[in-house]
Each structure stands twice: as structure tokens, then as C-alpha cells.
Amino acid sequence: MYQFITNKRKITLQERIEIVSYCLKQQRNYQLIAKAYQVSYQQVCQWVKKLEANSEEALRDKRGGTKAEIELTPDKKIEVRNEMIKRLKPNRI
Template identity: 55%
Template sequence: MAKKNEYSAGAKLRILRELESGEGTRMEVARKHNISVQTLVTWRHRYERYGMNGLEIQARNRRYSADLKMKAVEDYLSGQYSQYELIDKYQIASRTQLKNWIDKYNRHSSYKSVDEGANAMTKGRSTTWQERIEIVLYCTANQRDYGKTAAQFKVSYNQVYQWVKKHEEGGEDALQDGRGRKKAPEEL
């Protein structure tokens, strides 16, 4: 398969014209130019919708608000629209982008607007046993939003995740730090 953005807008248009003139089937034209059939379909759809601008190579990724992402996913899940209709309605770059949002929704993850930016990784810090219990209870009370909990208590995402996991498996006692103590003979 061709590398991403290997073809200029003019080359894409020539390939589409070749397909439209009947010089071959989708599969034949795709093989001839070392691209997938889905790529041909995408190019055709973008050309029909946006003209030559739809075939241009994007210099940077498009930005979408969290609200737009949520509306697009809800519309898709309602069953009233196809993926292509939603791509047109919300001017989404691709079906893959929409699919990623749907997958994220189904995993119960939260959407971030690109303008909000990604949270920087927070370095873990030392905590007391009582603090860890409080953090776990807060996280479970907030639908396991590990990121929000980590930001609230200024600990790392990974720490919160591990503490919740330990709490589920062994209760509050599992949150105690057992490093540096000698094991009793029956524990060996």
C-alpha cells in the first residue's frame, strides 16, 4: 500500500478520473496505484463533498470540540445516520476518526477538546495509608475517572489505577505499603 500522503491532489484526481472513465474496476485501479479500495472510496467521497480542497494534503490535524464529538457519537448510536452522513454533517476528517470517538464513548472515557490540551504526566508522590483510602473512595464515587482523581489529589494516574485495583482485590489493608518490613515466618 502507498504511504500516507504519497499522492498530490492532482494525482488523486487523475486516479479518480481513471476510475470514472471505466479504465478498470475499483480493485484494478487500486492495485495499479498501490492503494486500498477504501482509499479510493474516501478520495471520491471527499472530492464530491469538498472538491479539490478535499483531496489536498492536510498540513495539520483538525480540531474538534468535546461537544461536537459527543453529538456525532450520539447521532451515530441513534441509528438515524450512517458514518458517511455524520462525516458530512459534522465535517469530520474520516470514518476512522468517528470510529475512535465511538470506541472511546463505549469505553466510558471522557472526550477532551483539543483546545484543552492533554494533561501533562503527573509525577507520583508519597502518600499515607489514609490518603490512599480517601483517593480510592473518591475515584470510585466519580465513576472511576482516574485522570480527574489524579489531578484532584496531585498524584499520578498510574498510582490511582493501581490503588483502586488493589482495593478491589484486597480491601483497605491492600493499600498499606509493605515495603521495608520483615516478613513473618508463616509468610515465607
Template identity: 50%
Template sequence: MSTKTYSYEFKKDIIEAFEKRECTISEFCLQYDITEISLRKWIEKYERYGVESLQRSTTWKPYSKALKEAVVLDYLSGKHSQYEIVEKYEISSRGVLQKWINKYNHHRELKDTSKGRTNSMTSKRNTTWEERIDIALDCLKNGKNYQETATVHQVSYQQVYQWVKKYEDGGEEALKDRRGKKKQEEELTPEEIVSRQMKKLEEENERLRAENLFLKKLEEIERRRK
């Protein structure tokens, strides 16, 4: 799978072509070599904020501590999916929400986001194997938006790019740190196995919720076309 970036003009043309299409969504995405996830994100932005929202923003959007806590508690209530929470509170991405949830669940303080911070300030940092897996999967689920993923996880663009490529080529094992003396791998504890299974189940549920939300959006567009 090759890495791709999409220009503002390309995304605008895709939206116009989608409104005039005479094929299924899968056929449309295959024809233009894009993912359904990317298409859904572009349509949602276009429907909510207009064509100018398809332009890429590199600024770090500030959020208050109070807002972060309210968002996390709303999601944990079980009434909304992550995609619905992101839309409801106008959060920049689902990856940002996931980071807040992870901090809250690990009893780490949610702090105010400093204003004026940009992606260019993000530098390389040391990461664990589990972190690298999570970051690579997050980037793939977000249509390979390397810069956004780097900002959310506070790592460099190059790190994210390399981890995604390694994951695609060799899976989770390829993300292990091979530098220095090779250490014997410890087996997962029963608690870690259950935690990983629960995480996979949650991701699958989110995927299904996202698909249902996407279909509802498309049905609305179809009704407006008639």
C-alpha cells in the same frame, strides 16, 4: 468490577436512549452497564452545557484564592450539599471541592491555581495509607475517572489505577505499603476512631443528598418529556 472508559459518542447515545427509555433508572443502567453516578453526571452536563460538554477535558481549570475561600465557607455554612456547591460555582468536580475543604480544615493556605497546568504534569509522589484509601474511594465515587482523581490529588494516573484495583481486590488492608521491613500496626486512638466514624457519616449524608438531587433532575426531565 472491571475498569471502563466511555467515549463521547457512547455518552451521547446514552443520553438519547435515556430520553426514550421505557424502564426504571436501575434497569436502564444495568442494561448499558453503567453506574447511576455516571449517568447523573452526564445528564447534568448535557442539561447545563449541551452535548459538547460530554467530551473529556484534560486541562487544569484555574481558580483564585478568593474564590476557593468563598466556596469553602459557603459549603461550611451548611446551606448546600457538595454537589450543589459544585454546580453553583461551576467547579470541575466534587473531588476538587473536597481537597479545598480538607486544606481549609487543616489550616493550610488556599492558593491561586497556576494557569496552564495540565494533568500530564502530575507525577508520582509518596502517600500515606490514609491518603491512598481516600484517593481510591474518591475515584470509585467519581465513576473511576482515574485522570481527574490523579489531578485533584496530585498523584499519577498509574498510582490511582493500582490503588483502586488493590482496594477492590483486598479492601483497605491491601493499600498498606508492604515494602521493606514489616512494622507492627498501631491501634487507632479514640480521636482517630471518632474522626473516621464522622467521615463515614458525612459520606453517607452526601450520598443521600446526591441521590435526592439526582431524582429531582430526573423528575424535571420526565416533566419535559410529557
């Protein structure tokens, strides 16, 4: 019977690198690594594929990455601010 790990802890970039390195040393025993580090089998597979295809930087979590306010032009800052105001205001008829 399969046992699914539902631990939703945040795994740092350094931990991902450590997990992938250990996995490669263990001849890609994904199941052993997943149990040892309490992460899913699929996630370990994905991290190994990403590392092999690119570099350690590929293991970085890029979700929710927005541009820093400094990178925006003054016009773009105004546009973003106006969009936020529109979302906050309820639609009036």
C-alpha cells in the same frame, strides 16, 4: 500532550483510602482524581484494583518491611548481626 506528575511525596494509607473512595464515587474518573490529588493516573488505577481485589489493608505500603528484632529467634539474631558485620568489613586478601 500528556503532563506527568513527578511529585514524590509520601501518601499515607488514609489518603489512599480517601483517593480510592472518591474515585469510585466519581465513576472511576482516574484522570480527574489524579489531577485533584496530584498523584499519577497509573497509581490511582492500581490502588482501585488492590482495594477491589482485597481490602483497605491491601493499600498499605509494604516496602522495606523487615521483621522486628523481637520476632527473631536468638540464633537468627546472631546470624543477622554477623551478616551486618561482614558487610561493614572490607574484604581482606
